[in-house]
Amino acid sequence: MTFSFEILLLILLLVTAAGAILVKDLMSAILLLGSYSFFLALVWAWLGAVDVAFVEAVVGAGLATVLFLLTLFGTAPKDSRLRRPPPPIAALFALPLLGVLLLYAANDLPKFGDPTSPASTHISPAYLERSYQDTQTPNVVTSVLMDYRSLDTMVETVVIFTAGIACALLLRRQAS
Amino acid sequence: MTTFFLFVLVVLVILIGAYLYRVLQGPTIFDRVLGLNGISTKAIIVLVLMGTVFERVDMFVDIATGYALLNLMGALAVAKYLEQKGLP
Structure with missing residues (x-):
């Protein structure tokens, strides 16, 4: 079901x-x-x-x-390209082949929700046990985002801030 | 009871398929907008039902509320666009 x-x-x-x-x-x-x-x-x-x-x-x-x-x-x-060119022959053959290869490779991944997969035997318990002592944050997700990967989060914020400024500038020019 | 909720979920998703036909096929833009609004009403119920299946209704109600609010904003944006640019 x-x-x-x-x-x-x-x-x-x-x-x-x-x-x-x-x-x-x-x-x-x-x-x-x-x-x-x-x-x-x-x-x-x-x-x-x-x-x-x-x-x-x-x-x-x-x-x-x-x-x-x-x-x-x-x-x-x-859409001004009303008559689109047909896809190249190489892509028609290569992309399904790539899909089959990826599906074949996905067989080796651990099953969804498998308790013995490497991710849930090594990393998750370490975070769950140590995050409160390390960061004094009750929420594990927040401690991972804001403490363990704080540099990552900061650069992501910079990217989003830049995109926001660009959007604001473009929309302002369009309004005038 | 979980089986019942799953059954309701599947029926709702099949109903979404009926709306989706109108969104894909609809001759005018209003058919598509109305179909999308119908999908979003089903969507809110589907999200809450998923919450009951997983027994985490509180989190899924948040998603459903956010989706409902922003979907209204999307419909308003479409209406404003059609008002300014005229019908396609």
């Missing part, structure tokens, strides 16, 4: 992704991308990554739609 529900979600994900690429009207592509990231959020939530699902639902389905629409304000609403 659980398995079939995952399959349903993945089918919806594939349908929306293909529709967003194939549809000619860019406005419809934006709406389809919004539903695509919502289904992605459902998949994250189903796999137990609630934080990632929250970010995907808020940023992907909410904020990205608005940003894309603001882009459409400044550009044309139609």
Whole structure:
């Protein structure tokens, strides 16, 4: 039963992704991308990554739609390349081959939720045991983000801040 | 009880498929917007139901609320775009 529900979600994900690429009207592509990231959020939530699902639902389905629409304000609403060139033959053969290779390699990964996988035998217990003594933070996720990987988080914040400034400048010029 | 919730989840996702047909196929932009709004109403229920299946309703209610608020904002943005640019 659980398995079939995952399959349903993945089918919806594939349908929306293909529709967003194939549809000619860019406005419809934006709406389809919004539903695509919502289904992605459902998949994250189903796999137990609630934080990632929250970010995907808020940023992907909410904020990205608005940003894309603001882009459409400044550009044309139609896809001007109505007659797209067909994909090259090499890509048609090489990409499915790559997919098969990746699926074959994924066989060696530990099963989902496996308690004996390396990640859950070495890293997770160490964080759970030591994080409170090391950082005095009751929330483990916060201590990992803000203490163990604080440099990472800082540079990420710099990237997002720069993107925000760029968006603000572009939108201001468009308004005047 | 979990089986019941799972059954409801599957039925809701199949219903989302019906809305998705309208979003993909819809001849006018309003069909697509309405289909997307219908998907989002199902989406909120699906998220809360997932929370009951995992027995972590409190976190999933947060996601559902955030999604509902931002989806309203998306619909407003679409309406404002159509108002300023006219129908495509």
